[in-house]
Amino acid sequence: MSTRSKHANRIFDTIRDEGRPLSADEVRDLLRDTGVGQATVYRVLSAGVDEGLLKRVDLPNEPSRFEPSELPHHHHFQCDVCGKVFDIEGCPGDLSGMLPSGFKLRSHDITLRGECAECRRAAS
Numbered sequence: 129m130s131t132r133s134k135h136a137n138r139i140f141d142t143i144r145d146e147g148r149p150l151s152a153d154e155v156r157d158l159l160r161d162t163g164v165g166q167a168t169v170y171r172v173l174s175a176g177v178d179e180g181l182l183k184r185v186d187l188p189n190e191p192s193r194f195e196p197s198e199l200p201h202h203h204h205f206q207c208d209v210c211g212k213v214f215d216i217e218g219c220p221g222d223l224s225g226m227l228p229s230g231f232k233l234r235s236h237d238i239t240l241r242g243e244c245a246e247c248r249r250a251a252s
Contacts, residue, residue: 149193203238209247
């Protein structure tokens with residue numbers, strides 16, 4: 129995809145512009161009126177991960193979401209109401225002190241859950 133298609137550029141731009149990890153369905157819904165089809169979305173997302181342009185965000189029992197790979201290390205918040213996932217800047221730091229004796233930490237992912245600001249506004 130060194131010479132990316134118009135559709136691929138739209139998909140990458142959509143993910144970057146939304147500023148949060150998006151599922152394939154969310155990307156497709158956001159591009160509904162542009163002629164970008166579901167198969168194209170899946171193909172471009174897969175190629176983006178393979179080429180190191182996108183990073184997959186996997187949460188238990190959820191579809192994969194995708195975000196730009198150049199983002200610094202960070203964690204996520206998932207809204208219990210709408211299901212959207214948002215980036216949380218920063219990291220609590222070295223978590224190796226929480227490990228049982230003799231264990232070695234290679235990486236970590238933290239997902240906070242609750243209600244996003246939009247869902248809280250809608251509920252009040």
